[in-house]
Amino acid sequence: MGLFDRFKTKKIEGVDDTMYLTLREERRITKENTKIIKEFERQKNRKHVTEAEYLTQMRDPSNVVEFDNLHTYFFTEVGTVKAVNGVSFDIPQGKIVGVVGESGCGKSVTSLSLMQLVQAPQGQIADGSIRYQAGNGKCYDITKMPKDQMLKIRGKEIAMIFQEPMTSLNPVFRIGEQMDEVVLLHVEGATAESAKARSIEMLNLVGIADEEKIYKNYPHELSGGMRQRVMIAMALACDPRLIIADEPTTALDVTIQAQILELLRNVKDKINGSIMLITHDLGVIAEMADNVVVMYAGRIIEQGTVHEIFKEPKHPYTIGLMKSKPGGKLKEDRLYSIKGQVPNPINMPDFCYFCNRCDHAMNICSKEYPNMVKFSPDHLTACHLYYGEGLQEQNQKRMQNNQSEGKE
Amino acid sequence: MWKYLLRRIALSLLILLGVSALIYLLVMLMPADYIDNQTSAALQNGSMTMEDVMRLKELYGLADKSFTGIAKSYIAWLKSTASGDLGFSFMYGRPVTDVLSDYIWISFIIAFLSYIFQIIIGIPMGVKAASNQYSGYDYTVSVFAMMGTALPSFFLSALLMNVFSIQLGIFPLQGLVTATRIFPSDAYIQVFLDKAWHLVLPITVLTTLNVGGTMKFTRTNMLEVLSSDYIRTARAKGLSEQVVTYKHAFRNTLIPLVTSLSGMLPGLFGGAMITETVFAIPGIGYMALRATRGGDIPFIMGYNMFLAILTVLGMLISDIMYMVVDPRVKLS
Ligand SMILES: Nc1ncnc2c1ncn2[C@@H]1O[C@H](COP(=O)(O)OP(=O)(O)OP(=O)(O)O)[C@@H](O)[C@H]1O
Numbered sequence: 001m002g003l004f005d006r007f008k009t010k011k012i013e014g015v016d017d018t019m020y021l022t023l024r025e026e027r028r029i030t031k032e033n034t035k036i037i038k039e040f041e042r043q044k045n046r047k048h049v050t051e052a053e054y055l056t057q058m059r060d061p062s063n064v065v066e067f068d069n070l071h072t073y074f075f076t077e078v079g080t081v082k083a084v085n086g087v088s089f090d091i092p093q094g095k096i097v098g099v100v101g102e103s104g105c106g107k108s109v110t111s112l113s114l115m116q117l118v119q120a121p122q123g124q125i126a127d128g129s130i131r132y133q134a135g136n137g138k139c140y141d142i143t144k145m146p147k148d149q150m151l152k153i154r155g156k157e158i159a160m161i162f163q164e165p166m167t168s169l170n171p172v173f174r175i176g177e178q179m180d181e182v183v184l185l186h187v188e189g190a191t192a193e194s195a196k197a198r199s200i201e202m203l204n205l206v207g208i209a210d211e212e213k214i215y216k217n218y219p220h221e222l223s224g225g226m227r228q229r230v231m232i233a234m235a236l237a238c239d240p241r242l243i244i245a246d247e248p249t250t251a252l253d254v255t256i257q258a259q260i261l262e263l264l265r266n267v268k269d270k271i272n273g274s275i276m277l278i279t280h281d282l283g284v285i286a287e288m289a290d291n292v293v294v295m296y297a298g299r300i301i302e303q304g305t306v307h308e309i310f311k312e313p314k315h316p317y318t319i320g321l322m323k324s325k326p327g328g329k330l331k332e333d334r335l336y337s338i339k340g341q342v343p344n345p346i347n348m349p350d351f352c353y354f355c356n357r358c359d360h361a362m363n364i365c366s367k368e369y370p371n372m373v374k375f376s377p378d379h380l381t382a383c384h385l386y387y388g389e390g391l392q393e394q395n396q397k398r399m400q401n402n403q404s405e406g407k408e
Numbered sequence: 409m410w411k412y413l414l415r416r417i418a419l420s421l422l423i424l425l426g427v428s429a430l431i432y433l434l435v436m437l438m439p440a441d442y443i444d445n446q447t448s449a450a451l452q453n454g455s456m457t458m459e460d461v462m463r464l465k466e467l468y469g470l471a472d473k474s475f476t477g478i479a480k481s482y483i484a485w486l487k488s489t490a491s492g493d494l495g496f497s498f499m500y501g502r503p504v505t506d507v508l509s510d511y512i513w514i515s516f517i518i519a520f521l522s523y524i525f526q527i528i529i530g531i532p533m534g535v536k537a538a539s540n541q542y543s544g545y546d547y548t549v550s551v552f553a554m555m556g557t558a559l560p561s562f563f564l565s566a567l568l569m570n571v572f573s574i575q576l577g578i579f580p581l582q583g584l585v586t587a588t589r590i591f592p593s594d595a596y597i598q599v600f601l602d603k604a605w606h607l608v609l610p611i612t613v614l615t616t617l618n619v620g621g622t623m624k625f626t627r628t629n630m631l632e633v634l635s636s637d638y639i640r641t642a643r644a645k646g647l648s649e650q651v652v653t654y655k656h657a658f659r660n661t662l663i664p665l666v667t668s669l670s671g672m673l674p675g676l677f678g679g680a681m682i683t684e685t686v687f688a689i690p691g692i693g694y695m696a697l698r699a700t701r702g703g704d705i706p707f708i709m710g711y712n713m714f715l716a717i718l719t720v721l722g723m724l725i726s727d728i729m730y731m732v733v734d735p736r737v738k739l740s
């Protein structure tokens with residue numbers, strides 16, 4: 001039996017470790033997943049959820065969205081992927097919040113959680129809450145909201161722009177039809193004519209000159225930049241309170257990129273909304289964002305105003321990011337890149353995730369996960385360097401250095 | 409577009425030529441030809457001599473089995489085929505084209521009805537299975553579809569015949585009409601119902617065999633579409649799951665569906681050889697199987713050319729429909 005199991009294994013490659021799953025373990029995982037997923041889905045599909053169950057109170061009324069200890073997991077056949085693992089940050093009214101981090105750190109999953117668009121059934125919000133200040137003055141907890149209520153928020157109050165303009169529009173419907181759909185759905189008493197008028201107006205707003213012609217085109221007849229403009233126009237159609245832009249310019253070339261960013265900033269002011277801007281381009285963040293959230297392996301490791309993060313980054317990872325930015329402080333020919341990789345998302349350690357890549361790693365770092373340290377009301381970072389044992393060790397090191405320097 | 413179609417047809421003609429030569433060679437090289445089959449009994453009891461047999465073979469053009477002989481007779485066949493004459497069937501004693509045009513219709517009716525059932529059962533099932541992936545419904549439907557596809561047609565036919573005809577006596581066992589009943593000459597409705605009654609089991613067999621494929625094809629394509637970016641966009645707009653599935657996703661799934669299903673249409677005239685034979689239904693498949701067993705070269709050739717043309721037609725229709733349903737496609 002044991003021998004048999006050994007032959008049937010599934011390999012999971014991490015960075016420092018490679019795990020093997022036996023057939024029996026795999027079956028156990030699948031069984032558990034089915035049970036967990038069923039429970040989540042049952043919760044979500046309950047009928048007749050009263051509004052009281054998902055009504056809540058904003059911590060700060062000047063915010064549109066408050067993520068509070070959000071956990072979003074994927075229950076896959078090789079184990080639970082903790083894609084978002086305890087994320088808390090706010091999106092203030094009228095501000096642009098930039099979310100940065102390496103590929104796979106959970107930026108998209110965070111934003112999809114806010115839209116209730118995480119790929120079900122394997123993807124589920126396991127814990128935490130997302131408070132949303134709706135246009136009607138009420139405050140909802142999106143994690144508890146029933147699906148049919150969510151439909152009234154999606155596209156109307158929170159709109160989304162995606163990374164890939166080439167594939168984000170339905171290839172078999174004309175631009176006009178896809179745009180009208182949003183207006184017809186969300187604007188009460190909209191007719192075919194009023195919807196068309198609105199769509200044309202929006203196309204005009206995003207700087208499309210021959211809007212009547214584009215309105216009748218199919219997506220494949222437009223360039224990438226044009227399509228992204230259409231996506232933005234579509235997102236604006238119902239005057240959303242919040243626009244989520246998930247790497248809106250990554251797929252575009254540099255000149256178009258600048259135009260699209262300029263456009264986003266302008267429309268934000270016009271509709272007086274907020275933007276959650278996801279990117280891994282620090283240049284974009286520096287140019288656009290008011291606040292910055294730095295994510296690493298499903299957690300926030302540093303957050304603050306754009307000024308604070310760029311002027312005095314605290315977390316070794318953020319410092320590394322700043323160096324890796326072309327034209328950054330370190331004027332090197334070659335791009336600095338942080339060595340090593342993100343840990344295996346299935347087997348997250350219970351100490352600092354950045355430990356294996358950090359130049360400053362200390363004993364304490366591989367023992368417990370660091371707490372959030374406050375540098376200013378906005379500026380927070382999770383790193384042992386700045387408190388407790390780690391800080392002492394750091395100070396000692398500094399003293400030793402000073403002493404040795406003094407001797408010379 | 410016209411240029412594309414012309415090129416496609418020219419290519420098809422070339423393929424047809426090659427295929428016909430190959431089939432001709434193979435049937436000529438069959439160990440026992442039509443005359444051997446017909447005369448073996450007479451030869452044995454002495455009522456015919458070997459010489460008579462050879463003379464007959466000469467008459468039928470089957471005497472010279474050398475390579476040059478086969479090539480010569482193939483060229484003769486090709487010439488007459490090019491002028492639209494498929495020759496005279498040995499077995500049925502009539503022009504091949506007449507036999508074809510007489511027997512394809514019943515085959516077409518059976519195949520077409522099962523095609524319709526296949527569509528109206530398979531597509532909704534596939535869509536529902538895909539939009540409820542990993543659900544009980546998805547697993548059940550997939551397992552049944554696989555079972556249907558995996559069953560050999562003669563086995564399923566025999567099973568249904570045993571249960572519904574022999575045990576329960578609900579449906580007739582074989583044939584197209586009840587031989588023991590005599591209908592008045594104006595009893596069209598009764599004759600029609602009688603025939604329809606005979607077709608229930610064959611159509612059930614064909615539908616069961618094919619519906620799984622349609623369902624799987626729909627499910628696979630639907631799943632692919634459902635995971636695409638524009639579906640996420642549609643959801644992000646606030647559209648209900650119904651609209652997302654049946655408008656945005658299904659309209660895209662239709663592209664491969666229409667393309668492949670329309671391409672099947674001409675093939676429906678081709679006949680279902682095994683099922684027709686098991687149920688003794690005088691369709692084109694049944695006739696072709698008999699002709700093949702008997703070594704009826706003109707009929708085999710004619711039938712195979714007919715099938716090849718149907719296939720080519722299917723491909724053309726498929727291409728044209730692709731252009732119709734997908735705004736991105738311009739054939740060139
Ligand atoms: N459908 C899914 N099933 C399983 N795991 C998933 C799924 N979607 C995302 N993940 C996992 O969640 C983690 C976070 O993914 P996410 O898409 O949020 O990354 P990201 O920060 O947006 O990266 P990128 O910059 O590449 O867009 C990844 O490790 C990924 O493996």
Ligand code: SF4
Nearest residue numbers: 352355358365383384
């Ligand atoms: S906690 Fe330790 S390992 Fe983690 S970033 Fe800070 S110094 Fe580096």
Ligand SMILES: [Mg+2]
Nearest residue numbers: 107108109246
């Ligand atoms: Mg992403």
